[in-house]
Amino acid sequence: MRRLALILTFTTSSVFAVSGTEQPKEVSQAGIQTAFRILQKEYIRSSDLTFDVLNRAALSGLLQRLDFGAELVPRTSEAKSGALSGVQAELLTPQIGYLRPREFTQRETKELEQHLRDFVGKKVGHLILDLRSPAPPGNFDDAADMLSLFLPKGEVLFKMKQMGQTTSEVETNTREPVWSQQLLVLVDDETNNLGETMAAVLRQRKQALLIGSPTRGGAVRYETVPVDAEWSLRFARAEVLLTDDSSVFKKGLQPDFAIFLLTTIKRQVYHATDAKDVKESIIDKPRPRFNEAALVANTNPELDSYLKRSAGEALPEDEARPSDTVLQRAVDLITTRTLFQSAKIDWKRKASGNQEPPARRAIPVTK
Template sequence: MLRKHLRHPLIAGIAISLSFSISGHASEATSPDSTEASSDENAIQIQQELPLQDLRTFTEIFERIRSSYVEEVDDETLFNNAIKGMLNSLDPHSAYLQEEDFSDLQENTSGKFGGLGIEVGMENGLVRVITPIDDTPAERAGIRAGDLIVSLDGEAVMGLSLGDAVERMRGEPGTPITIEVRRKGEQELLSFTIERAEIKVASVRTEMLDSNIGYVRLTQFQENTGNELKSALQKWKETTDLNGLILDMRNNPGGVLQAAVGVVDTFISEGLIVYTEGRTPLSDVRYHASSDTLMPDIPIVVLVNGGSASASEIVAGALQDHGRAVIVGTRSFGKGSVQTVLPVSDTAAVKLTTARYFTPDGRSIQAQGIAPDIVVEQSEVTPNEQRYYKESDLPGHLENPDGENTSGTADASNDDTNKSDDLISRDFQLYEAHTLLRGVAILAPAAKKPAKSEQ
């Protein structure tokens, strides 16, 4: 019955193959933010409802292109482009992954690939920079989150698919590429010539700040991010009396969902972390915290901004809902969907959006993002240059009865800024997070002391 309406034998073959693929099992997803595989019951229902009239229209258009297009196009190219168009029209994250694309996906989740070091998406036909990855050629060249890439080596991006644009940006380490970007607030296009490099992304970076406050920078969520974080925190726990922790997920584009669950589980000992909902039963998944929690009580400040997406938002949302952290910064990106990789052959797969994820309190992050508890815009820390004269500077001032030397303290008492490391002094959001945790550390001992009574 189906074959009767399909004029070209290749079309008939692909339709039969489509029916078989839909009915067969899909392997467990391995892409970032993926949790589930397809369902036979739903697949059979879809197969029974294949729109034959629409398939006839498709075959008619296919034949017209084959016979009348100004240049000859082979059947495989037409089919591949049709599949890409079908998926690209759904949402920005669904895609057809051919052999090279699938390899790139595996490289991204493992943390090693070649190129510039930027996470990108499509916006009105242009490539939008979601975030430059820390310590990569793009970040060092000055590429910023929100930049719109309009040309690559002089070739306009408009009209290219996201996959084509990414392919052009990748290349052999050491080879240059010139990109032009449109940046908000700039009147003219900005041009950057960047030398490609092998990108090895360390997903967890740590540093101890003043007042025994730990700083953890999560650049993205790779397969081992949760374990790397726990290992770093365990060393601190054994050697340092931590007063607080700053979890910096600014410009973190996300990654593997299970890694985000592992990060949250490091700080909470019970309750829901995240859950997903979709059309198939296997899309409904719930992740709960385990009782084996490394740091259930340490005060936490989480830093987020518009470049914090996906798995970053899962972590921020879960810690916020559980009251385990204060979220500081600006509203996050707002990607609250799950992608599943469904193999269709040995060398190709479909990356399909199959579910939405929700925070423990049932909030959908999709197109909304995580709103910080304390909004802090980014800027550089500006030192106070004004010189204040104090009592100790006045000629003939009375000495302190305790005998402490107060001379020369005007410059040294600059709120411990002189001891702050360069990281804090350059980063206002981090500075505010550090100040907040210092306040918590100061108040914590006072809260435990019994109230003084008058004698």
């Protein structure tokens, strides 16, 4: 029983007394041990409460309390998945570039730099950086390399505070940035630890606005240790700190423009645009109509559609396509901002010398 007590103390703080109308209080350690002794002796199926079952229950309760701070992962998943990797890059308009790293690796950092230089060469004025990819936790050296493409040389990127250490490791940018133009960052609850760190740093420095939904607060360095032949324990070992020593761990980031999109729809969009243009997910395809071009071609698409629908046939416009509303709103925001900035109003403009023409005098009607 003494050995059992050591395991069960992990879940002490998660057990509460729920009877009565007063505020629930935590059950004492002695109360927990008493409850388990009673269950082992008096429970209708006390033989089911083996030491192995209780051990697994204690570990499950602990991992549930730690949430994403620690988790058991199959050792086969430690290797890179077969999903697509690399940076998805596209010009949504001649002035709006789009970049989405899929796995946040060192190879993708080089691709990111190459695409940024290409955008700069084409004089692209705005960039949308999509950090919503559901990638596994990554290496913070790659996060520092990606951030160095946007931050000035010599600036502190972020800090890493190891458990039990009083000092922090400081990551500093040692190179000149590539991109210094307008930047919007897309985030959600699937943004991984590197993407969340990048978003937090860029917004703290007021170099980017965040659009999307709140992140989960997983900006930590993970360590993975095998526990048996099939499973490994992945747990938070170091915490990311911003330049002011603040942390987003367990807090997350609240976007500047909150736009909710179901995770299932976002993944459908990613899957549909992996082999196509991202622009397809933000532009509505108009229904064919009878116009001058159809008249010249001696066709009538509206009549053709009517006949097909009357015959019960499906039309191309009836097919539901997943739409990335978060990316749509980001493009709308850039377009609106550009429109207002380009509008020049001369508040000091003087009235022209030509006054309004005088009103014509009424001519009486004579009989």
